[in-house]
Amino acid sequence: MTAETATEPLLSPEFLGKLERMELVSRKIFRGRMKGERISRRKGQSVEFADFRNYVAGDDLRLIDWNLYARLDQLFLKLFREEEDLRFNALIDASDSMNFGDPTKLRVAKQIAGALGYVGLCRADRVRVAALGPDGDRAPTLRGRASLPRMVGYLDSLRAGRNVSLHDGVKRFCALGSGPGITLLVTDLMDKQGYETALRMLVGRRMDVFLVHLLSPAETDPPLQGDRRLIDVEDGEAKEITVTPYVLGRYRKTLEAFIEGAKAFSSRRGIVYLPVRSDQPVEDVVTRYLRERGVVR
Amino acid sequence: MNWIPAFGEPWAWTLLAAVPVVIVLMYFLKLRRVPVEIPSTYLWAKTIEDLHVNSLLQRLRRNLLLFLQLLAVALAAIALFRPGFRDQAEGRQRAVFLLDASASMAAVDGEAGTSRFDEARRRIAERIDTMTDTDSAMLVQFSDRAEVLQPFTSDRERLRAALERARLSRRGADLADALTLVDGLAASPDRRAAPGASTDESSMGGPGKTGGTAGAGENGGPSENGESSENGESSENGGPGGSVPRADLHLFSDGGLPAATELNLANLAPRYHAVGRSEVKNLAITAFSADRSRNRPGKVDVIATVANLGTTDASAPVVLSSGDDLLDASEVELEPGEQTGIAFTLEREDLDRFTLTLESDDPFPLDDRAFAVLAPPRVVNVLLVTPGNDPLELGLTTERAAAICRTETVPPSYLETDAFAARSAAGTDDLIVFDRCRPTRMPRTDTFSIGELPHDGWSWDGEPTTPLVVDFDRTHPLLRYVELYSLLIFRGRALAGPEGFRSLVTADSGPLIAIGERDGYQDLVLGFEIITTEESGGTQANTNWYAERTWPVFVLNVLRTLGGAAEATGGRSFRPGRPVRLRVDATVDEVTIRRDGGERWTSKREPGRGIDFTETGRPGNYHVRSGERTVDAFSVNLFDRRESELATAPEVELGYESVAADVGSESRRREFWRWLLIGMLGVLVAEWWVYSRRVG
Numbered sequence: 001m002t003a004e005t006a007t008e009p010l011l012s013p014e015f016l017g018k019l020e021r022m023e024l025v026s027r028k029i030f031r032g033r034m035k036g037e038r039i040s041r042r043k044g045q046s047v048e049f050a051d052f053r054n055y056v057a058g059d060d061l062r063l064i065d066w067n068l069y070a071r072l073d074q075l076f077l078k079l080f081r082e083e084e085d086l087r088f089n090a091l092i093d094a095s096d097s098m099n100f101g102d103p104t105k106l107r108v109a110k111q112i113a114g115a116l117g118y119v120g121l122c123r124a125d126r127v128r129v130a131a132l133g134p135d136g137d138r139a140p141t142l143r144g145r146a147s148l149p150r151m152v153g154y155l156d157s158l159r160a161g162r163n164v165s166l167h168d169g170v171k172r173f174c175a176l177g178s179g180p181g182i183t184l185l186v187t188d189l190m191d192k193q194g195y196e197t198a199l200r201m202l203v204g205r206r207m208d209v210f211l212v213h214l215l216s217p218a219e220t221d222p223p224l225q226g227d228r229r230l231i232d233v234e235d236g237e238a239k240e241i242t243v244t245p246y247v248l249g250r251y252r253k254t255l256e257a258f259i260e261g262a263k264a265f266s267s268r269r270g271i272v273y274l275p276v277r278s279d280q281p282v283e284d285v286v287t288r289y290l291r292e293r294g295v296v297r
Numbered sequence: 298m299n300w301i302p303a304f305g306e307p308w309a310w311t312l313l314a315a316v317p318v319v320i321v322l323m324y325f326l327k328l329r330r331v332p333v334e335i336p337s338t339y340l341w342a343k344t345i346e347d348l349h350v351n352s353l354l355q356r357l358r359r360n361l362l363l364f365l366q367l368l369a370v371a372l373a374a375i376a377l378f379r380p381g382f383r384d385q386a387e388g389r390q391r392a393v394f395l396l397d398a399s400a401s402m403a404a405v406d407g408e409a410g411t412s413r414f415d416e417a418r419r420r421i422a423e424r425i426d427t428m429t430d431t432d433s434a435m436l437v438q439f440s441d442r443a444e445v446l447q448p449f450t451s452d453r454e455r456l457r458a459a460l461e462r463a464r465l466s467r468r469g470a471d472l473a474d475a476l477t478l479v480d481g482l483a484a485s486p487d488r489r490a491a492p493g494a495s496t497d498e499s500s501m502g503g504p505g506k507t508g509g510t511a512g513a514g515e516n517g518g519p520s521e522n523g524e525s526s527e528n529g530e531s532s533e534n535g536g537p538g539g540s541v542p543r544a545d546l547h548l549f550s551d552g553g554l555p556a557a558t559e560l561n562l563a564n565l566a567p568r569y570h571a572v573g574r575s576e577v578k579n580l581a582i583t584a585f586s587a588d589r590s591r592n593r594p595g596k597v598d599v600i601a602t603v604a605n606l607g608t609t610d611a612s613a614p615v616v617l618s619s620g621d622d623l624l625d626a627s628e629v630e631l632e633p634g635e636q637t638g639i640a641f642t643l644e645r646e647d648l649d650r651f652t653l654t655l656e657s658d659d660p661f662p663l664d665d666r667a668f669a670v671l672a673p674p675r676v677v678n679v680l681l682v683t684p685g686n687d688p689l690e691l692g693l694t695t696e697r698a699a700a701i702c703r704t705e706t707v708p709p710s711y712l713e714t715d716a717f718a719a720r721s722a723a724g725t726d727d728l729i730v731f732d733r734c735r736p737t738r739m740p741r742t743d744t745f746s747i748g749e750l751p752h753d754g755w756s757w758d759g760e761p762t763t764p765l766v767v768d769f770d771r772t773h774p775l776l777r778y779v780e781l782y783s784l785l786i787f788r789g790r791a792l793a794g795p796e797g798f799r800s801l802v803t804a805d806s807g808p809l810i811a812i813g814e815r816d817g818y819q820d821l822v823l824g825f826e827i828i829t830t831e832e833s834g835g836t837q838a839n840t841n842w843y844a845e846r847t848w849p850v851f852v853l854n855v856l857r858t859l860g861g862a863a864e865a866t867g868g869r870s871f872r873p874g875r876p877v878r879l880r881v882d883a884t885v886d887e888v889t890i891r892r893d894g895g896e897r898w899t900s901k902r903e904p905g906r907g908i909d910f911t912e913t914g915r916p917g918n919y920h921v922r923s924g925e926r927t928v929d930a931f932s933v934n935l936f937d938r939r940e941s942e943l944a945t946a947p948e949v950e951l952g953y954e955s956v957a958a959d960v961g962s963e964s965r966r967r968e969f970w971r972w973l974l975i976g977m978l979g980v981l982v983a984e985w986w987v988y989s990r991r992v993g
Contacts, residue, residue: 097336105336190337219336225990229330232338239338240330241345242360251344258340 087181088120094131099160101216101278109186111282132169133162166198183207209271216278365984372977381968396438397550399470401940406660417549439475440466467873473557483544483564552946562952571958573945579607579659581941585667588867604636606941613657670868670930677702677860683732688843692852709734728860743859748826754795764789764804785841789825869931879908893918
């Protein structure tokens with residue numbers, strides 16, 4: 001277990017600069033509450049041309065393309081894309097199991113959530129970055145890049161130890177009345193009750209769910225050998241085990257099966273499954289990996 | 298492959314069997330597991346979920362450490378069994394190891410510069426190693442006498458200890474004696490002792506005692522059977538009265554043994570393990586004597602015989618010395634089987650001890666040195682009891698005789714006096730001559746009876762006749778230089794002596810002159826008179842002997858041989874280990890015996906007997922002193938051609954069988970326990986390596 005490095009800022013200014021040029025991509029059409037900077041699939045009032053359509057009685061005469069009428073002697077309505085805001089929720093698993101690795105998985109989770117949250121803030125999206133569990137209740141809903149300090153402040157205040165199951169955390173989040181939007185769930189999925197119900201709950205809310213599965217090297221390649229008494233840091237459960245190469249091999253197979261299971265579960269439900277190792281550079285993860293996977297552009 | 302367990306006690310086996318059980322238990326009760334905090338046991342739980350099925354078997358199957366530890370324990374346990382195999386399967390469970398400890402076994406011709414005796418002991422030790430707990434063996438060593446070092450036992454440690462006690466002698470060998478003893482002992486059921494038992498005595502006496510000396514009838518033999526049934530012991534093959542299985546007789550020798558063909562080895566299956574080489578170089582001194590020259594007064598004649606008793610040509614310088622003085626030297630060069638005489642004449646009358654050394658590099662130094670002494674000049678006390686015998690008195694007063702004897706002449710009536718009884722009992726005289734008379738009680742000395750029987754052990758064999766000499770024994774010292782075919786005897790009678798008497802002169806009617814033993818003394822008897830007293834009282838010659846040249850020679854021989862004057866010039870030589878009757882004046886009661894450059898002993902006379910000396914184990918010159926005066930001297934030499942013939946005999950006669958040598962087919966036990974222990978150490982190293990990889 002490694003203590004979180006408090007001295008380094010969560011998001012460096014250079015990184016923030018890169019993020020300002022990016023935007024979150026939603027694969028679903030969400031009706032925004034307020035006009036934002038995001039071009040909606042809905043037609044509306046913006047400067048960006050979208051399409052033409054025939055004029056029908058009752059249409060706003062201001063939208064008739066008179067140049068076209070002069071050429072074709074037919075009335076066409078010129079349609080423009082609507083620009084609206086987007087609801088972006090980032091949920092961070094802040095259980096004790098996230099407090100492993102160097103840097104810790106929790107810090108990496110905060111960085112990823114904070115980075116994407118900042119992307120949303122820059123695009124005037126409604127951004128809410130929250131921890132699962134009680135700490136999530138005090139997470140503010142933010143808008144505009146001026147809210148960055150509040151978001152970072154909240155993230156900095158998060159500490160591991162709120163051991164709530166994924167199911168309970170997501171349920172609590174949904175109960176707060178979060179509407180459709182992009183939901184990024186950053187977790188290690190190490191939940192003995194299973195992650196499936198939690199994800200189902202999010203999908204049921206018609207959210208565009210991105211699942212960032214964070215694993216530390218200690219989990220992918222455990223540095224264990226010999227006779228060990230393994231203690232679960234969350235519930236204190238102990239397992240006595242003699243770690244042999246054979247057992248390690250079995251563990252890796254189990255881990256692979258677990259990842260494959262999560263991946264298959266996600267793809268069946270339209271969830272974007274994003275496995276991330278905690279020792280990968282966060283900038284690289286956000287600017288390259290998440291862009292490739294279509295989370296941002 | 299066979300196994301010899303190192304443990305005899307059941308508790309030891311229980312303990313051994315418990316070790317792997319404890320190891321397995323410790324694996325399940327393993328207390329020290331390093332606690333480690335991990336993010337979640339979720340995946341680990343899934344991983345070991347199926348491992349928990351058949352957990353016991355899984356742990357055992359997958360645990361390399363446990364496997365290595367059990368392997369190490371198994372190797373150690375197997376090593377405790379002393380696994381090994383013999384080249385040959387041995388037949389019988391009882392064995393007798395007969396170790397030749399005679400002089401020839403001192404020959405150093407082993408590959409590693411070891412003596413034959415050490416080689417034989419090594420081979421016996423190997424055989425002892427091959428024994429199992431059900432085997433029993435006996436260890437006997439022999440030279441000219443046999444000695445049981447360890448009676449039948451199954452305890453290998455005791456056999457090894459007995460083997461350590463075996464000592465080489467410088468004596469000859471008497472195989473028949475040893476075989477008689479061993480065959481008798483093998484007939485008795487052995488008293489098998491458990492390994493480590495405190496005692497395992499047989500009637501021979503315990504280890505360390507010189508139990509089985511010589512007498513076969515006395516120690517071995519059928520009496521053993523009787524005794525064992527008294528003790529109520531029974532052999533495994535039969536109780537008292539039942540038959541005892543034959544035992545293997547393993548003779549470890551170089552084969553330089555007298556044939557022992559007159560024995561029936563009923564209880565033994567003999568095998569002969571030849572020790573030594575069949576090709577060997579050996580020059581030996583087989584005879585050596587020194588004597589004051591009879592013809593040239595003041596000179597000493599030294600005569601030696603050197604023989605090549607090896608199998609190759611040999612030459613060597615021969616050096617004669619006296620103490621540290623080098624006196625003379627010669628050179629011999631001999632082909633195998635040849636011998637040569639060497640004579641030295643020394644003009645040194647002051648010397649009385651000589652050593653002859655063959656400077657040969659042969660493997661048997663014992664026969665390369667010989668010793669000889671000149672005994673001090675000595676006067677023989679002779680008591681002549683005669684009614685008058687001029688020829689005899691003349692013979693005793695010749696120049697040569699007078700020089701070595703002091704004669705006192707008494708009439709036959711002196712025999713009735715107390716004075717005679719006293720000197721007779723004391724053995725004051727060296728020789729008493731009874732001329733036509735006999736004592737009532739025989740004196741404690743040698744006697745010479747003329748025309749009369751000395752005592753009741755003798756008898757006349759027939760009536761008086763005029764005998765004609767038909768044969769006489771030229772080899773006997775009494776008849777040396779004596780020619781008797783011209784002897785005329787007018788009246789004589791044939792003699793019959795006590796058991797073992799020897800006829801020196803045989804006439805047509807029977808033995809005419811004979812000699813017999815009596816309590817260690819010799820009685821010489823003439824069956825005819827020299828001078829006959831006639832009825833008229835006059836005397837008449839009964840023989841023409843006194844007129845012959847041989848008469849004074851015969852009288853001188855009597856003085857030399859019976860009176861002990863012969864030793865007065867050349868010292869006697871004895872084989873090692875033989876008892877010596879010292880020739881000292883009857884007045885001397887205590888003497889000191891000293892070996893040149895060696896030990897010193899004191900010997901006392903037993904009342905009425907001579908002084909015997911038995912510590913003659915080492916070759917050398919021995920001097921007997923009484924006070925400041927040297928009274929006797931003798932030498933001890935090997936002088937045994939059979940011992941000096943070093944070439945290993947290809948076969949020996951054991952009982953009625955001719956047994957060929959077992960050269961090269963020694964049964965040798967090859968053991969693996971050392972390799973097993975090394976393997977166990979290797980496994981332990983591997984176990985430690987695996988452990989440190991896991992824990993570290």
